[in-house]
Amino acid sequence: MAQTGSATTTRIVELELLRLRTSSNGRGAPVLVRVSDTDGFSGWGEVPGASPGQWESLQTRFAPALLDHVWARPTEAGEAWVDLPWDPSVASALDTACWDLWSRRRHTPLAHALGGERTALTAGVSLSRQRTVESAVREVNRQVGSGFRRVRLEISPGWDLDVVHAVQASFPFLVLQVDAGGRYTESPEHVEALHALDGLGLLAIEDPFSPDDLEAHARLTSELRTPVALYRSLTCLEDVDEVVRAEAGDAVNVDLARLGGLTPARRAVDRAVDSGRQVWCGSSAATGVGRAATVALASLSGATLPVEMPGAGRHGRDVVSPPVRAHDGVVPVPLTESGLGHGVDRRALEGRTAESVVLAPHS
Incomplete structure (x- = not known):
């Protein structure tokens, strides 16, 4: 298992949620999550198909918990929602976004x-x-x-x-x-x-x-x-x-x-x-x-x-x-770019986004 490097702390200062238009497979609406830190680095994650309840929970419980949490390594990000009812796909989106951000900060491919x-x-x-x-x-x-x-x-x-x-x-x-x-x-x-x-x-x-x-x-x-x-x-x-x-x-x-x-x-x-x-x-x-x-x-x-x-x-x-x-x-496996190795195409998102929310820490 890879070492996760130095213990510089990370605080998420902006968290964006984008609910895409409902897919035709009946799984609910995909949701993309973007987390950004104080230095302007961002990371992305995905909920494959969020129910209305999961979309609300992301906004009112999981996202605020992460915004109030300081972590040194992405393996520690999950401590933010450890006391919340277990929702693996919602947790996955935030956890993945933190890994992507952490990798981009270190100019390292996520795979590595x-x-x-x-x-x-x-x-x-x-x-x-x-x-x-x-x-x-x-x-x-x-x-x-x-x-x-x-x-x-x-x-x-x-x-x-x-x-x-x-x-x-x-x-x-x-x-x-x-x-x-x-x-x-x-x-x-x-x-x-x-x-x-x-x-x-x-x-x-x-x-x-x-x-x-x-x-x-x-x-x-x-x-x-x-x-x-x-x-x-x-x-x-x-x-x-x-x-x-x-x-x-x-x-x-x-x-x-x-x-x-x-x-x-x-x-x-x-x-x-x-x-x-x-x-x-x-x-x-x-x-x-x-x-x-x-x-x-x-x-x-x-x-x-x-x-x-x-x-x-x-x-x-x-x-x-x-x-x-x-x-x-x-x-x-993309190894010449940091993080996920794929940039999010904002223009492609424009026609697919049904609703978006940007959250910040309370203090």
């Missing part, structure tokens, strides 16, 4: 500040369930044609073996994993289907059972050769420790917005790797701000599996420049 070592990452893409097996194969073909080297298919009981067989028949050398979304139970027919998937050479079977049923995941982990991966079970750093204690899963999907920011996500990667688990960095990010933070996190040496990126056909105008995208299946 976190302890990352890689300069480029293999990219993966996730595909939701398609209407037919044929349409699923066509969509995989589009992503493979764009250079993606790993595809993550959504499956469910009755929509699993046939679609996997069809994709593998068309793309025998594709790295393929499946996301079950907790839709399976330990019923004989469901367990039989999961064991049948075990013989297909998949990279991982993700979240087969309910997120809170670690015992079922542990039993399946002991029975399969294919790694069982966990994602929805992880909503804080302590959940990673519980997964390790339960011996559930062989791999974890670390999403900084679900864990509360870069500080706990970096620790989660370390703890998962120390326990012998494989790691990849998923991303629920709605903008390039969140995706850039994910790339920095995925540059850690322990995050060896492909990082999650938007697929072909999903590129609108990003709010950062240059956009955070995979090129021929590879995502570069």
Whole structure:
């Protein structure tokens, strides 16, 4: 884990919140957070989809708490909201913004500040369930044609073996994993289907059972050769420790917005790797701000599996420049610029911002 340098204190003197127009995916409105210090340095973070309650909480509780807090290292920023009700995506936005600011102050790439070592990452893409097996194969073909080297298919009981067989028949050398979304139970027919998937050479079977049923995941982990991966079970750093204690899963999907920011996500990667688990960095990010933070996190040496990126056909105008995208299946880690390595494009934000608020300390 990287050393976080000198202990010069930081005080946030301005905190800007920008609520973007509601996305069409039903997750709520993305919110961007900008924090600025006394020397004029700024850092950015993202809430992928904020409910009205989260937007209010950001303004009235989390942001004021950070404005009243002085910290020396970004790992200490979270002490500002430790007594507030846990909200990982809101905490993540502020934590990430503090890491970005701290890195920019030191003219250091965020990836290096976190302890990352890689300069480029293999990219993966996730595909939701398609209407037919044929349409699923066509969509995989589009992503493979764009250079993606790993595809993550959504499956469910009755929509699993046939679609996997069809994709593998068309793309025998594709790295393929499946996301079950907790839709399976330990019923004989469901367990039989999961064991049948075990013989297909998949990279991982993700979240087969309910997120809170670690015992079922542990039993399946002991029975399969294919790694069982966990994602929805992880909503804080302590959940990673519980997964390790339960011996559930062989791999974890670390999403900084679900864990509360870069500080706990970096620790989660370390703890998962120390326990012998494989790691990849998923991303629920709605903008390039969140995706850039994910790339920095995925540059850690322990995050060896492909990082999650938007697929072909999903590129609108990003709010950062240059956009955070995979090129021929590879995502570069920006190492020539400080912080996130991507500047926020204010002109792109103008047409997407529904509401903005600027807050300052009371005294």
